[in-house]
Amino acid sequence: MTEAEAAQELATLAVEIAQHDQAYHEHDAPLISDAEYDALRQRNAAIEAEFPYLIRPDSPSRRVGAAPGGGFAKVRHRVPMLSLDNAFAAADFTEFCARIRRFLHQPDDASLAFVAEPKIDGLSINLLFENGRLVRGATRGDGAEGEDVTANLRTMATVPDRLRGDAPALIEIRGEVFMTKADFLALNAAQVAAGQKVFANPRNAAAGSLRQLDPAITATRPLSLFAYALGDVQGSVPSTHSGYLDQLRAWGFEVNPLSRMLGGEAEAAAFQQETGLARAGLGYDIDGVVYKLNDLALQRRLGFVGRAPRWAIAWKFPAEQATTTLEDIRIQVGRTGALTPVAWLAAVNVGGVLVTRATLHNEDEIARKDVRVGDTVVLQRAGDVIPQIVHVMLDRRPLGSTPFVPPETCPACGSLALRAAGEVVRRCTGGLICPAQTVERLIHFVSRGAFDIDGLGEKSIQEFFDLGWLRGPADIFRLEQHRAELLTREGWKEKSVSNLMQAIETRRTVPLDRFIFALGIRRVGATNAKLLARHYTSYAAWHTQMLAATTVGSDERLALGSILGVGPSLADELTTFFVEPRNRAALDELAAFLTIQDAERPATADGALAGKNLVFTGTLETMSRPEAKARAEILGARVTDSVSKRTDLLILGADAGSKAKKAAELGVATVTEAEWREMAGF
Ligand code: D41
8 A cells, every 4th residue: 555545545534434423423323333333443543553654633543432552432422511610719709699690680689599519629420321221421521522431430339320210311410530538548558569659649549540441440449429410311300400419319329418508699608618627527639619500490591601601610729738847858769760858747637638748849949948857837738648848937947957958879879869960850870789779770671672681570570679689780690599499489480480590591691782771871772872882892991991981081081972972961971870889899790790792893994884975864763863873974974964966875764855856866775764774783
């Protein structure tokens, strides 16, 4: 199939599939069978996989149906799910009421009856029931279209599969899925125990749990639902919102028991205050109160502006705050070596959650807020369970306090901790030996482009680390010592153990570039490692020259900086690594186990590309233009910008344009990026 044919067919498919989507979703009258429809989508996906750059902005794969990569199907709500306008003060609420009266031509003293509902901080969903049976459940999405999470919603005890008693022929019932604070804390504790990621707050936990691709996982998550709104309906419903809430209860839904009918607008401020006081003691997060006009006929008359109804408003609470004392600032070392200051606080209740830590982000942030040990600080929880320090109460600062001094060494391993120019983050430079980074580094060390050790995956590395067998890369080559004990462990058999030992043994001989790449020095990716290996050719030469390059202004430092393709930041990262004695010791220890193969000398004068004039065009997929140029030059080629009679070779990236045409006219040879990599030996 040519590019032109592909583009033509994708255009046709886009129109055709859109027609079927419309027939199915909007008219409930499919024109073809599900199997035929699936075939069209598959055809579209197959062409897109082959010609990814031809994917149309209106491609069916971007619009409806299953997302590429096996996400959820999109579903259009029968009636859009509206959003809510916010009020932050009593005056906003008064204005909201005045606007309703103006719209309805009611006198200023006309009384308005509202239902007040605590505004749950969860995620809105839409449940479609036909003849009393749940047929579909979807997330809110953008209000018009959400994701089909029916299978997941069906696992929830609070989502009825069947409406109890009489039900309309069709009804959309809306509500909020949420997780209680207690369930959230228990889930996070379980996640920690299982080595899984923790959630920032109950809302994220609820959203993450509902959007699991495997409903069996959702089933294990403690999700709750409060129902609170009506979408499309065919059949009769009560004439008031409070009546509708009663009906929801009768059908088998849970409705927030704190929802209350208000006699008039004057009762709103009292309800707001009362709920604000109750907030921290509730089992779930709320961020305000939703006030809804009770009379559904009036709701219909008022309609909506933009995407929000004129008949409802969310009166938000201010963020929950508390004051406490800062007992210490401690440094946490992340898996990638980033140092993060964390505030250790005297325990305090903020919005119903006991808080003992707050993130301080980075040292600039500490300086900006001038946060010091001993200070009384104001904390704020804005949805997140990890709160922020809003400000310091300077009038309560103890005498003799001193500003925070960032550490110069890593608290986990004692290596130098440096902050690169222009960066906010301070990093540990002892990557190879820092216990905080060991697991991450080892995973990289054994990965495909590095030592490529079969049978030593993330799980085994974590297991061996936990057993104390792995503290650094050299320990991999000592695993043999633990063979007998490993055989007694679950999941390990004679065969798998000997395969692993064999794989490790094979990798005792390693090419220099893979060795350099495996060290995981920042900015030294596989291609830069190759560049270095080709330049220094032997481990001994590289090692000696790197050591010498740690002296600022040395010839070796200048030589390193002037290797084509090695920029100043890469040179800095390399010398930083060699400055740290612990890294050098780890390197020596490791090298003693290995035979490190010399890299091939770069083909200079005698290579196939030596003295040749090259031109690159189009977008290269595996490297940047400057890198491509640098590599070509290492091989003795010249790189120019435009194609002429003197051009020997044109390298075609994606979307090559006029240069390709010119080369064809002049009879200049062309190769693809892959062919060029082959020629250049990369
Ligand atoms: O508890 C809630 N989060 C809540 C959200 C609620 N009790 N009522 C709501 N009512 C509406 C309307 C009035 C538009 C039917 C809502 C939401 N909307 C809502 N949630 C997220 C966006 C809008």
